[in-house]
Amino acid sequence: MIAEHIKELSPFAAxxxxxxxxxxxxxxxxxxxxxxxxxxxxxxLFEAISVMPEYGLTRADERLLRRHAGDxxxxxxxxxxxxxxxxxxxxxxxxxxxxxxxxxxxxxxxxEISATALASCERELADIDCVSILGVEREYLxxxxxxxxxxxxxxxxxxxxxxxxxxxxxAGADCRFLRGxxxxxxxxxxxxxxxxxxxxxxxxxxxxDDPTGVTAAFxxxxxxxxxxxxxxxxxxxxxxxxxxxxxxxSSVEMHLRSKKAQTxxxxxAEFMVRFVEGETIWTESSHKYSVSELSNLAEASGFRCAxxxxxxxxxxxxxxxxxx
Ligand code: TRP
Numbered sequence: 001m002i003a004e005h006i007k008e009l010s011p012f013a014a015x016x017x018x019x020x021x022x023x024x025x026x027x028x029x030x031x032x033x034x035x036x037x038x039x040x041x042x043x044x045l046f047e048a049i050s051v052m053p054e055y056g057l058t059r060a061d062e063r064l065l066r067r068h069a070g071d072x073x074x075x076x077x078x079x080x081x082x083x084x085x086x087x088x089x090x091x092x093x094x095x096x097x098x099x100x101x102x103x104x105x106x107x108x109x110x111x112e113i114s115a116t117a118l119a120s121c122e123r124e125l126a127d128i129d130c131v132s133i134l135g136v137e138r139e140y141l142x143x144x145x146x147x148x149x150x151x152x153x154x155x156x157x158x159x160x161x162x163x164x165x166x167x168x169x170x171a172g173a174d175c176r177f178l179r180g181x182x183x184x185x186x187x188x189x190x191x192x193x194x195x196x197x198x199x200x201x202x203x204x205x206x207x208x209d210d211p212t213g214v215t216a217a218f219x220x221x222x223x224x225x226x227x228x229x230x231x232x233x234x235x236x237x238x239x240x241x242x243x244x245x246x247x248x249x250s251s252v253e254m255h256l257r258s259k260k261a262q263t264x265x266x267x268x269a270e271f272m273v274r275f276v277e278g279e280t281i282w283t284e285s286s287h288k289y290s291v292s293e294l295s296n297l298a299e300a301s302g303f304r305c306a307x308x309x310x311x312x313x314x315x316x317x318x319x320x321x322x323x324x
Pocket of ligand 1: 037049057163164165167168207208215218219254283284285286
C-alpha cells in the first residue's frame with residue numbers, strides 16, 4: 001500500500017507530501033511551509049489581498065517606487081542589468097524599468113519558482129521598449145547565481161527584492177539570506193529592498209485579517225490544496241484563520257486554528273493527524289522592521305545603505321543597499 005502511494009507521486013508532489021508530513025507531525029507547534037500558500041488559487045487570492053483597503057503594504061511599495069524611480073536609478077550608474085527575486089505581477093517593476101529605459105537598453109531577469117508567475121510577469125512588461133525579459137525558473141539564490149554568471153563584463157547588477165518578502169523569513173534567516181545575495185554580487189552591484197515597518201496594531205492586524213475574509217480564504221486554501229493534491233480530508237469549515245502579533249519577535253503570525261478535536265487523513269502522504277480543540281497550524285510570519293534594525297541588517301550582511309525612502313501613509317521602507 002505504502003509503496004503504491006509513493007510511486008504515483010511526481011517529484012514535486014513527493015516533496016510536498018514529505019513537507020506536509022514533517023510539519024503536521026511535529027510534537028510541538030504544527031506548521032506548514034508558507035511557500036505552499038501560493039498555488040494558482042493562492043496566488044490569485046494574494047493578488048486580491050493586495051488591493052484590499054486594509055492591506056496598505058503593496059500600495060505603499062508601489063507609491064514609493066512610482067515617486068522615486070528617477071532618484072533610485074540616478075544613484076546607479078550604467079551599464080546595468082536588473083534581476084528580481086520573485087517577479088510578482090510585474091506592476092511595481094515597471095516604474096524602475098521605465099526609468100532606466102530613458103538611458104539604456106536593459107536586460108531584466110525575473111527569478112521565480114512558479115512558471116505561471118513568470119509568464120504573467122512577461123506578459124505584463126512585454127510592451128516596454130528596450131527591455132529584454134529573460135525569465136529564470138529557479139529558487140532565489142540559485143537563480144541569482146545563474147544571472148550573475150551571465151553578466152556582461154563591466155555591467156552592474158541591480159537586484160530587486162520588493163513587497164517585504166524578506167519579512168517572511170524566520171528570525172536570523174533574513175540576514176543569512178542577504179549574505180547569500182551579497183556573495184553572488186560584486187562591488188558596485190546593488191539591492192533594492194522593500195520592508196514593511198512597525199506600526200500601530202489597529203492598522204497592522206486588519207491587514208492580516210480583513211473583514212471580508214479574503215485573507216482567511218488565502219490562508220485556508222493551503223488546506224484545500226492538501227485536499228486536492230494529496231487526497232486529504234480537511235474540513236475547511238472546521239478550521240479558522242488567526243492573525244496575531246508577537247511582540248517579542250515583532251511579527252504578525254498567521255495560523256489556522258482547529259475549531260474542535262478532529263482527525264485528518266492524508267493518504268498520499270501516508271499519515272493521519274489529530275488536532276485538539278483550539279490547536280493551531282502556523283503557516284506564515286511577517287516581520288515588521290524598525291529603521292535602525294534595517295541599517296544593522298544591511299551592515300551585518302555586507303551592504304551599505306546608500307539611500308532610503310519611507311512611505312508616511314503606510315510605514316514602509318525602500319532601501320537601496322550597495323555591495324561594497
Ligand atoms: N508576504 C505577505 C506579507 O507578509 C504574505 C501574507 C499577507 C500572508 N497576508 C497573509 C500570509 C495572510 C499568510 C496569511 O504581508
